[in-house]
Amino acid sequence: MTTGVLHLYVHLPFCAHRCGYCDFVTVVGRQAEHGAYVDALLAELALERDVLAERVETMFLGGGTPTYTAPTELARLLDGLPAAEELTVEANPETVTPALARLLRMGGVTRVSLGAQSFQPRQLSVLERRASPDDVRGAVHTLRDAGFDNISLDLLYGIPGQSPADLDADLAEALALEPEHLSCYELEAKPGTRFTHAQGAELARQAEAMEGYFELVVDTLTAAGYRWYETANFCLEPARRQGRDLRARHNLAYWRGRDYLGIGVGAVSTIAGIRCRNLPGLARYVGVLRAGERPRREVEPLTHETQELERLLLGLRLDEAVALATVEGVLDREAAARLASRGLVDLEAGVGSASAIRLTRRGRFLGSAVTADLVA
Amino acid sequence: MEPDRIRNFAIIAHIDHGKSTLADRVLELTGAVSARDMREQLLDSMELERERGITIKAQAVRVRWRGHHLNLIDTPGHVDFTYEVSRSLQACEGALLLVDAAQGIEAQTLANAYLALEGELEIVPVVNKIDLPQADPVGTARELAQLLGETPDRVLRISAKTGQGVEDVLDAIVERIPAPSGDPAAPARALVFDSSYDQYRGVVAFVRVVDGSFETREPLRAMAQRTEFEAEELGVMSPAREPVGSLSAGEVGYVITGLKDVSRLRVGDTLTSRRRPAATPLPGYQDVKPMVFAGIFPTDSDEYPALRDALERLKLNDASLAYEPETSQALGFGFRCGFLGLLHMEIVRERLEREFDLDLLITAPNVAYRATTRSGEVVEVHNPAEMPREVELVEEPYVKASIIVPKDYVGSVMELTNERRGAFDHLEYLSEDRVLLSYELPLGEIVLDFYDQLKSRTRGYASFDYDLAGFKQGELTRVDILVGGEQVDALSLIVHRDAAYDRGRQLVERLRQEIPRQMFDVAVQAAIGSRVIARETIKAKRKDVLAKCYGGDITRKRKLLERQKKGKKRMKQVGGVEVPQEAFLAVLNLDSERKR
Numbered sequence: 001m002t003t004g005v006l007h008l009y010v011h012l013p014f015c016a017h018r019c020g021y022c023d024f025v026t027v028v029g030r031q032a033e034h035g036a037y038v039d040a041l042l043a044e045l046a047l048e049r050d051v052l053a054e055r056v057e058t059m060f061l062g063g064g065t066p067t068y069t070a071p072t073e074l075a076r077l078l079d080g081l082p083a084a085e086e087l088t089v090e091a092n093p094e095t096v097t098p099a100l101a102r103l104l105r106m107g108g109v110t111r112v113s114l115g116a117q118s119f120q121p122r123q124l125s126v127l128e129r130r131a132s133p134d135d136v137r138g139a140v141h142t143l144r145d146a147g148f149d150n151i152s153l154d155l156l157y158g159i160p161g162q163s164p165a166d167l168d169a170d171l172a173e174a175l176a177l178e179p180e181h182l183s184c185y186e187l188e189a190k191p192g193t194r195f196t197h198a199q200g201a202e203l204a205r206q207a208e209a210m211e212g213y214f215e216l217v218v219d220t221l222t223a224a225g226y227r228w229y230e231t232a233n234f235c236l237e238p239a240r241r242q243g244r245d246l247r248a249r250h251n252l253a254y255w256r257g258r259d260y261l262g263i264g265v266g267a268v269s270t271i272a273g274i275r276c277r278n279l280p281g282l283a284r285y286v287g288v289l290r291a292g293e294r295p296r297r298e299v300e301p302l303t304h305e306t307q308e309l310e311r312l313l314l315g316l317r318l319d320e321a322v323a324l325a326t327v328e329g330v331l332d333r334e335a336a337a338r339l340a341s342r343g344l345v346d347l348e349a350g351v352g353s354a355s356a357i358r359l360t361r362r363g364r365f366l367g368s369a370v371t372a373d374l375v376a
Numbered sequence: 377m378e379p380d381r382i383r384n385f386a387i388i389a390h391i392d393h394g395k396s397t398l399a400d401r402v403l404e405l406t407g408a409v410s411a412r413d414m415r416e417q418l419l420d421s422m423e424l425e426r427e428r429g430i431t432i433k434a435q436a437v438r439v440r441w442r443g444h445h446l447n448l449i450d451t452p453g454h455v456d457f458t459y460e461v462s463r464s465l466q467a468c469e470g471a472l473l474l475v476d477a478a479q480g481i482e483a484q485t486l487a488n489a490y491l492a493l494e495g496e497l498e499i500v501p502v503v504n505k506i507d508l509p510q511a512d513p514v515g516t517a518r519e520l521a522q523l524l525g526e527t528p529d530r531v532l533r534i535s536a537k538t539g540q541g542v543e544d545v546l547d548a549i550v551e552r553i554p555a556p557s558g559d560p561a562a563p564a565r566a567l568v569f570d571s572s573y574d575q576y577r578g579v580v581a582f583v584r585v586v587d588g589s590f591e592t593r594e595p596l597r598a599m600a601q602r603t604e605f606e607a608e609e610l611g612v613m614s615p616a617r618e619p620v621g622s623l624s625a626g627e628v629g630y631v632i633t634g635l636k637d638v639s640r641l642r643v644g645d646t647l648t649s650r651r652r653p654a655a656t657p658l659p660g661y662q663d664v665k666p667m668v669f670a671g672i673f674p675t676d677s678d679e680y681p682a683l684r685d686a687l688e689r690l691k692l693n694d695a696s697l698a699y700e701p702e703t704s705q706a707l708g709f710g711f712r713c714g715f716l717g718l719l720h721m722e723i724v725r726e727r728l729e730r731e732f733d734l735d736l737l738i739t740a741p742n743v744a745y746r747a748t749t750r751s752g753e754v755v756e757v758h759n760p761a762e763m764p765r766e767v768e769l770v771e772e773p774y775v776k777a778s779i780i781v782p783k784d785y786v787g788s789v790m791e792l793t794n795e796r797r798g799a800f801d802h803l804e805y806l807s808e809d810r811v812l813l814s815y816e817l818p819l820g821e822i823v824l825d826f827y828d829q830l831k832s833r834t835r836g837y838a839s840f841d842y843d844l845a846g847f848k849q850g851e852l853t854r855v856d857i858l859v860g861g862e863q864v865d866a867l868s869l870i871v872h873r874d875a876a877y878d879r880g881r882q883l884v885e886r887l888r889q890e891i892p893r894q895m896f897d898v899a900v901q902a903a904i905g906s907r908v909i910a911r912e913t914i915k916a917k918r919k920d921v922l923a924k925c926y927g928g929d930i931t932r933k934r935k936l937l938e939r940q941k942k943g944k945k946r947m948k949q950v951g952g953v954e955v956p957q958e959a960f961l962a963v964l965n966l967d968s969e970r971k972r
Binding site for chain 2: 009024062184185186188211212214215231232251254255260262266267268270275277300306309310313314317338342344364365366367368369370371372373375
């Protein structure tokens with residue numbers, strides 16, 4: 001790799017509390033260990049420095065709750081990171097204070113992704129979220145006051161007990177805050193989580209009734225001037241923000257199949273056809289790096305076919321077309337033609353034959369099924 | 377052995393009335409098998425028979441008793457093998473009619489008793505299981521005596537299990553059953569009453585010599601089928617094979633033929649010597665034709681060759697099994713198989729699954745139809761999807777059915793037979809409480825779930841037997857099932873016009889439940905010709921997408937996609953619709969909720 005990796009992910013696993021539906025690598029409490037962990041991160045970064053490009057394009061601090069990390073340690077980490085054109089930090093609303101907002105600004109953060117999830121107290125409590133609706137609104141204002149002009153809100157829909165009116169209200173509340181970006185996820189009952197154990201049956205029961213929620217989200221947000229640029233992601237049209245492209249550049253890199261380096265416990269990297277995952281286990285991660293060694297990893301080499309498959313899987317989530325030449329080995333052209341005739345995909349004309357493929361609006365609602373059909 | 381010292385007999389009994397136990401006791405008592413070597417129910421050699429407690433293939437055993445040779449000819453114990461039973465009985469001069477003292481006479485016992493009476497066999501009535509606490513030996517003996525026009529004191533009362541009274545049975549066989557009466561000097565004739573396949577020696581025929589005698593190495597001919605071969609070995613079963621130099625009039629034994637195909641030597645045929653051939657064969661040969669048909673498909677299409685091999689091997693031992701390749705666009709490559717009846721079908725299916733470890737999908741059974749086209753051509757139809765659309769008339773097989781029930785259930789039986797287009801023939805009181813009902817019914821109404829229904833509506837008390845009774849014209853119509861506008865061949869059915877609408881609706885409704893929602897609306901229809909009689913719509917999915925995808929879980933998302941893709945490969949494509957195999961199975965089961 002001579003050009004170097006342009007995208008860096010940093011994992012900060014600490015949380016005040018583990019929400020029932022979460023399946024990320026997280027660590028509750030242990031504030032005393034934040035310093036040691038940041039040391040380990042910086043050590044890992046130093047070991048991997050030559051993998052990164054001279055100028056990193058995007059960085060993303062995810063968690064966990066990165067903003068729960070002790071402020072001095074967070075500041076030290078931000079200070080130790082290379083400069084980047086986009087630096088996103090995930091934040092929970094209740095952690096956002098004027099001091100934190102300033103710290104982030106000073107540390108070069110350009111974008112904050114706020115885990116709002118919902119504005120309805122009942123649903124927030126089902127999700128075991130600690131923030132109140134006012135915390136969410138307050139956090140946005142605090143960030144604005146500190147000068148942030150790229151704020152994203154995470155919303156969840158399909159929460160047990162959520163009515164269409166509840167969802168409508170959530171969307172209206174979110175839009176009222178005029179975020180540059182919105183990520184709207186359907187709540188998944190992931191296997192093994194406490195939440196699935198408690199609410200799985202209820203989720204399955206209401207699955208059919210909630211089928212229309214995704215459409216409601218897309219309709220509402222696009223009507224409000226947002227671009228549905230990825231299955232679950234929306235950004236303000238450029239015209240609304242002085243022509244800026246407000247798509248999440250870091251995530252866009254994942255969806256376009258770019259290489260990325262991930263550091264931190266449980267973090268994943270994909271570089272030159274090899275995917276590595278640092279093993280979970282905070283103490284060992286810290287210990288190994290203190291000894292100056294690389295963290296233990298799970299390595300998964302990606303075959304050419306696997307890479308094409310992922311390119312198709314990820315690319316079709318976007319509103320931009322995937323060039324057929326890049327997925328030739330895995331695409332079933334007959335299926336593509338059939339799906340086109342059913343109005344689920346658009347084939348862009350090239351010289352002699354189609355040159356690129358994208359999902360139609362209806363196809364995007366059925367993305368998983370359509371993609372499975374397209375794979376030869 | 378002189379013919380007057382030979383007795384040939386069979387045991388007629390309902391399932392579980394103790395036939396095999398009595399046979400075991402006879403072998404033990406006559407010293408044919410020592411008690412130590414005794415495997416319970418020695419005669420039932422196939423694993424399946426032992427497990428289901430029924431006898432599928434007849435065999436014959438020679439035992440000695442007080443200076444006589446007694447040949448016990450075992451009969452198959454089920455309705456589907458009536459013809460084989462009749463041939464086995466034809467080889468005998470007498471039969472033990474064995475009835476469970478706690479159960480009384482059952483329909484099947486009755487049917488076989490009638491067969492024996494028709495063959496002019498001497499019947500020795502025996503009440504078994506008198507040791508059971510709930511036994512009613514006196515009442516059962518009275519019922520038997522009444523049936524046979526005998527006095528109750530002529531009915532033997534035994535317990536095959538404890539051995540009580542079994543010696544009396546052997547004595548009665550010698551005393552009451554006539555010696556065989558063939559002509560030892562006439563040209564040789566022998567009745568083939570059973571056959572089996574020996575992997576090393578080919579077809580082994582079980583025969584009863586009627587006239588003359590046969591010698592080892594003699595060139596033989598089967599008169600009906602004109603099959604010629606040499607008697608490689610003659611012998612008797614006692615109970616292991618024991619070669620003998622010759623078999624003469626009155627004797628029962630086996631002939632090793634060296635033939636490689638059981639279908640060339642069918643039950644009921646007459647063997648004669650080519651050196652001095654008989655002029656006429658023994659009466660009663662029939663070419664038994666399968667009446668019940670079903671498609672058998674491997675659930676995994678890679679197993680098609682294995683299924684073909686398995687059927688070939690089963691056929692070696694089962695001349696009544698017929699099969700031909702069939703291609704279904706819904707179920708892939710398989711075979712349309714013909715059976716004598718439902719039990720036969722069930723046995724074949726179980727043997728395929730158990731002995732050959734195959735995973736099978738079996739379509740709803742149907743009967744053989746005779747269709748006359750507008751041009752006057754008569755075609756036999758074994759598969760509903762092949763029924764010509766333009767027909768002048770359709771005929772279907774009918775049966776004469778006997779049902780025995782306690783009198784309180786007569787109403788329930790009448791109700792059921794009415795629903796199944798049955799025509800009442802007569803009613804007879806077998807005893808104060810038990811009634812014999814006779815009906816004529818379309819076989820097609822029985823192959824669905826008749827027996828189950830009968831059992832459940834009479835709380836298990838009914839016993840049931842039937843005999844084929846020829847073809848009759850019926851108001852029959854072909855109903856097709858369409859998914860996404862395309863006909864699903866495996867689901868076509870032929871039903872009576874009055875039932876077409878209901879059955880069509882049931883199938884369509886069931887399919888709607890079983891076929892997962894697709895990316896587009898799917899119509900499921902039942903149609904007669906081009907007229908749609910039932911329709912359901914499977915509404916398109918509105919959403920099928922994984923909401924969240926970030927750098928850390930691409931591998932997991934890809935694996936989900938790969939799994940989803942794999943799942944799709946297992947689906948059958950019909951009209952552009954992915955139908956899981958389970959959907960077909962569910963619908964087919966709806967049609968075949970019968971059995972056991």
